[in-house]
Amino acid sequence: MDDVETRELRYFVAVAEELHFGRAAARLGIAQPPLSRAIHRLERRLGVRLLDRDRRGAVLTAAGEVLLREARAALDAVAAAVRRTRRAGNPDRPLVLVTKAGASHELLRRLLDAQAGEPGAAPVEVLLCEVGEQAHRLRDGQADVALMHRPYDDLAGFDTVDLHVESQVAIVPAAHPLAAHDRLTLAEVSHVPDLPIARWPRLDGTYPEGPGPEVRTQSQLAQLVALGKTLLVIPASSRAWQWPEHVAVPVVDAPEVTTVLAWPPGGYSPALASLVRSAAGLRDTPRPLPAEDPRPGSPGAPAVSR
Amino acid sequence: MDDVETRELRYFVAVAEELHFGRAAARLGIAQPPLSRAIHRLERRLGVRLLDRDRRGAVLTAAGEVLLREARAALDAVAAAVRRTRRAGNPDRPLVLVTKAGASHELLRRLLDAQAGEPGAAPVEVLLCEVGEQAHRLRDGQADVALMHRPYDDLAGFDTVDLHVESQVAIVPAAHPLAAHDRLTLAEVSHVPDLPIARWPRLDGTYPEGPGPEVRTQSQLAQLVALGKTLLVIPASSRAWQWPEHVAVPVVDAPEVTTVLAWPPGGYSPALASLVRSAAGLRDTPRPLPAEDPRPGSPGAPAVSR
DNA sequence: TACGCTGATACCCGGCGGGTATCACGGCTT
DNA sequence: AAGCCGTGATACCCGCCGGGTATCAGCGTA
CATH class of the missing domain: 3.40.190.10 (Periplasmic binding protein-like II)
Known part of the structure; x- marks a missing residue:
């Protein structure tokens, strides 16, 4: 009576994400009527209304929100079962x-x-x-x-x-006054008016509100720092950031990163x-001596080159 | 191509648990041939052999072991999605x-x-x-x-x-010499020859090897302590254990229980x-004063009555 | 050697998933 | 105001697949 198939969950997730039966059906590669039927059957089985159908689409009910989250997790678990089993069957x-x-x-x-x-x-x-x-x-x-x-x-x-445990550094534009400091605090880097913290997209692709620039990749962010548009606080060992236009300054009260x-x-x-x-x-050897590890910027050696 | 339905996972779990197609089919309420077919189809889809069929049953392959664990988790996730959605749809x-x-x-x-x-x-x-x-x-x-x-x-x-954080006590039979101590250490209670630690069943119902008695419920365990057959170490506030035949002795070096x-x-x-x-x-009030909380044995008051 | 127990195979049927055609309804345009 | 467009819902048909019964095939055992 209450055995829900993964197909039904996939269908529901598609509709819940598109909020539009036609588009969801196209994405799933089926026609719209069977999709409507499947969602209706799912609602009947669960005894819960999942979507409020409107003339221009559909909106999720509270129960629909719950199912969207739970169904994604369940589908992840099923996909994980398949992938892990396949790999387990592959000897090498x-x-x-x-x-x-x-x-x-x-x-x-x-x-x-x-x-x-x-x-x-x-x-x-x-x-x-x-x-x-x-x-x-x-x-x-x-x-x-x-x-x-x-x-x-x-x-x-x-x-x-x-x-590995390490402290954090602020990466600031070399031309900015903050770059002259040899140490900073979180308070000093949190609300710098001309260097607002960048905003990353949420899982659904939208951005939170705020003054900072929108970024999607780390190289975008590095470029924005070089341009003097923003700053960031990262673990000391993330040397990929070390462009010539960047300066790394230890942030003394930032939480340690493990x-x-x-x-x-x-x-x-x-x-x-x-x-x-x-x-x-x-x-067991978190802080190798330079003799043991001659590479510069080795993690564990919190030396910050400026 | 690789969309696995929950029905197939349920079928596989049944077979993997019974290691016998006939019994698994009976448990699922279907006949044996469709079950064989479903498992074969699952193996074909995954491209992995899940069971080695033998004349007197079947045994799991390494990949089958993986899928058993993963499928249980996935089915739990699906069941959780259904249950939580149903509850979310119920207003009160x-x-x-x-x-x-x-x-x-x-x-x-x-x-x-x-x-x-x-x-x-x-x-x-x-x-x-x-x-x-x-x-x-x-x-x-x-x-x-x-x-x-x-x-x-x-x-x-x-x-x-x-x-709440609390220390632990050993519950020992009142007649046992250990009951005379007013404090004990883990070393003192770990390998008492005449009071071996009880063994709890694993998830599959079998018991680990060992000298201690097998128990399935807490009252069985309480009874065994009263009979002088075993001892246990539990948080100080678990007063349900406090039978007349029991004595609680603080274990000074047992880890604190949160x-x-x-x-x-x-x-x-x-x-x-x-x-x-x-x-x-x-x-915020983890250790209420007696005046605030007149109940005896209140958690946070690690008073141990002997 | 025959029996019994295992899973595999053959074959049939009914239900259900999916398709097309069409409807019902509301908002927008003209 | 009337028609059009776009939405999801409904009606109906078809083919596949899940499930059933009957039977086979291998192997251990009495």
Whole structure:
């Protein structure tokens, strides 16, 4: 009586996102009448009205809002089941590690080196994604493990190993008066009138209100800093930002950022276990001496070049 | 091409649990041939062999193990979507709070009192469950919010508010020499030869190996302590254990237990928000003076009666 | 060797998902 | 004011697929 099929959830999500039966049907590749029927049947089964049909489209009811959120999560879980099962059936599957582009690449390289040194190490494939997308990739099974940053990323629902703790720096335009400081506080960088904080899109693609410029990628943001339009506060090791027009100034009271290795709980493949072991070994030497690691800007060495 | 329906996942879970097509079909209320067909189709779609068919049943492949775990999670998510949507459509729905029977009942009463005092408070329905079941009830939508205990319960994937921190006591038979101590250490209670720790069933109903008695409910455990067969270490406020044949002795080096209110992230109904507010108010007075709270054994007052 | 138990196969039927054609209704335009 | 357009709803048909029964095929065992 109350077994809902994933097809019905996919249909509902399409309608809830488009708020228009015709467009949703086109997106799904079916005609509009069967879609209307399916949504009606879903409403009848749940005993709940999900959409208020209007002459120019439809709007979600409160219950519809709930189902939209829950259905997305459920569909993610189903997609994850499929992806993970497929990979589990593939004997020489690589481990997929997802991380933000441009962040922690030194640490990532050390992790990959350490893992490659392990005997019988599984190959690791690196998948780069947009800011904040790692959790989603992990949840829907596109990746096995992620590099994430506390407190920035939402770590709820994942097992984690802390890899590295570091302080944060403000990246400001070299020509700006703030660049002359050798240390700053959060208060000093929070509301600089001519350097408003950039705004990132929400999950639905819209932007929050505010004075700052709208950005969608990290390189846009880097460019905006170089142009003197904005500033940002990031972990000290994110050296990708270090353009000639940038200056990094330590922010003394910004919360420390912890780089963590995160993975969905319960899924202990041998390959993942091996990577976690490598990561734990890395953690034991969080601050390598320069002699041990001659690369400049190595994570753990919070030296900020100005 | 790769859209898997929940029906197929339910079918697979049944087969994977029974390891026998005939019994699984009977449990599902269908005949065996369609079930075989469905599993074959699922294997073909995933491109992965899930079961090794044997003459006397079937055994899971590695990929099958993965899918069993993932499919259970996915089906939980779908069930949660249905349940939460149904409740969201019901205007005067009560908030369902799930907790372990016998634990934290004083704190729970204070929470319910505080919530009832709120203007326009939503009714709260209390659901009692077995040890360790709260997370599952929360995940599959049978409950909106849970009282759980760190570090005992798995809080991964939930938002939480800490309510109360307390130390732990050992509950030992009154006739046992350990009862004469006025304080104990973990080392002293860990491997007492004549009081082996009881064993709880795993999720699949089997018991881990060990010398301790097998228990399934808390009252069985209480009875076994009274009979001098075992001991246990629990938070000081779990007064349900306090039988005449029991003696509670503080365990000085046991980790502190934090009672937390936990709920699935993202689901902010007004009723839930109101309860979380009540809980946060409670947290601000974690150790009420006796004058403020004349009830004996109130949580926060770690007085241990012997 | 025959029986029994397992899952696989063959075949049929009915329901349901999907398609096209059309309706009902309200807002907009002229 | 009247017609048109765009919305979702309804009516009806068809083909596929899920489910049923009957039966087969392999292997262990009595």
